[in-house]
Amino acid sequence: MKIAMIGTGYVGLVSGVCFSDFGHEVVCVDLNPDKIAMLDAGQVPIYEPGLDDLMARNVGAERLSFTTDLAQAVAGADAVFIAVGTPTRRGDGHADLTYVYAAARDIAAALTGYTVVVTKSTVPVGTNAEVARIIRKAAPEADFDVASNPEFLREGAAIDDFMRPDRVIVGVETKRAADVMADVYRPLFLRDFPIVTTDLESAEMIKYAANAFLATKITFINEIAGLCEKVGADVKQVAKGIGLDGRIGNKFLHAGPGYGGSCFPKDTSALARIGQEHAMPMQIVEAVIKVNDEVKRRMIDKITDLCGGSVNGRTIAVLGATFKPNTDDMRDAPSLTIVPALIGGGARVRIVDPQGRREGEALLPGATWAEDPYSAAKGADAIVMLTEWNEFRALDLERLAGLMASARMADLRNVYAASDLQEAGFVAYTGVGRAGFGL
Ligand SMILES: NC(=O)c1ccc[n+]([C@@H]2O[C@H](COP(=O)([O-])OP(=O)(O)OC[C@H]3O[C@@H](n4cnc5c(N)ncnc54)[C@H](O)[C@@H]3O)[C@@H](O)[C@H]2O)c1
DSSP, X not given: OEEEEEOOSHHHHHHHHHXXXXXXXXXXXXXXXXXXXXXXXXXXXXXXXXXHHHHHHHHHTTOEEEESOHHHHHTTOSEEEEXXXXXXXXXXXXXXXXXXXXXXXXXXXXXXXXXXXXXXXXOOTXXXXXXXXXXXXXXXXXXXXXEEOOOOOOTTSHHHHHHSOSOEEEEEXXXXXXXXXXXXXXXXXXXXXXXXXXXXXXXXXXXHHHHHHHHHHHHHHHHHHHHHHHHTOOHHHHHHHHHTXXXXXXXXXXXXSOOOSSSHHHHHHHHHHHHHHTTOXXXXXXXXXXXXXXXXXXXXXXXXXXXXXOOTTOEEEEEOOSSSTTOXXXXXXXXXXXXXHHHHTTOEEEEEOTTTHHHHHHHSTTOEEOSSXXXXXXXXXXXXXXXXXXXXXXXXXXXXXXHSSSOEXXXXXXXXXXXXXXXXXXXXXXXXXXOOBOO
């Protein structure tokens, strides 16, 4: 198969590289010439474990190339994937479809033989139909179908998720398009990964429903965590106790500082708006958005309490800035709410993050960046564990306590046990949904 991938961000690049690894001939397109120049030079513009090696292998096999020339990539392709961003539109919380529709117009002008135009971006119901209308209007003679193929990969585990998916969703209107999509995903089909074929609208809805459900599950345990703190229960034990129930499952039950990232905030917001527009308010999702905002604010109160009621003049070491480990993605990370609040309250903030600094420096003005947790903690009044990178999971707690002016920790990911911190010489600790000490 010949595939054009429009957009080489976290989804487009991973998908393009993985499709080429399936044996397809893939051309990845991006508007951003700097990204394409980096890719042409063999550099990966994002941090995603394993992506550099897989990319090099497929470039070497001459199945994978990069260009800014969309027309050249689209001409002769069997399938053209749209994997551009769909961020929240300023002002109203809707998904901004500007990039998707612009890509559709560019694709229309470049179509040659029969082509399936596949939307991989997360888009509201009706977008694929609109993409078809745009192409038909711009190129009435074009021989094409549209397909909806939402992506479920997780940053940080993206290659494995793409290569070993729980399922692939393919929304189509014609058998011809279904056949092309079956060829595209044949390597997964042959290995018995479920390929679910639906209509366009259901495929579009599945993606929003999945993300809203996951955001709800996280928010549920975060709210339970707040109550655990009040009643003296430990949310880790509670999560384990409910997660062993097969109907509930143990994933997405880790209490923390509230969800962030490139998808949940914008997708819950878009779903809430879609519901309002159709006079079918998504009341649960609206509550989730509100509770998640409160959870994030509660974290600032926790850190303030840990510091004795004010962070003014305190030096705070923040471990982790990205929205989760194993990515450099800073979009809607909890750090973007918490760090400015601390700096606004008069704290000096030092951040350490294995991959977040390149993006984070501009996004978190006023903070300084340290190379490792120990230099960040030197002379500090508190440590805030914000992103549970592996390298923060087995710290020398005694050494940390010895370096700090006052050994206090807000562990917002519940990585450490209170007893271990106490033994190491910490004088105060607060976690999420469990008892602290020294407060
Ligand atoms: N990031 C994730 O983990 C994830 C997971 C599943 C689904 N999604 C969805 O996938 C879509 C893409 O997300 P992302 O995180 O990869 O976005 P991104 O912002 O990382 O990448 C988008 C890329 O598209 C390029 N682009 C925009 N318009 C273009 C055009 N007309 N022609 C060529 N290139 C163009 C941009 O320059 C950018 O490089 C979104 O709809 C998102 O919701 C993301």
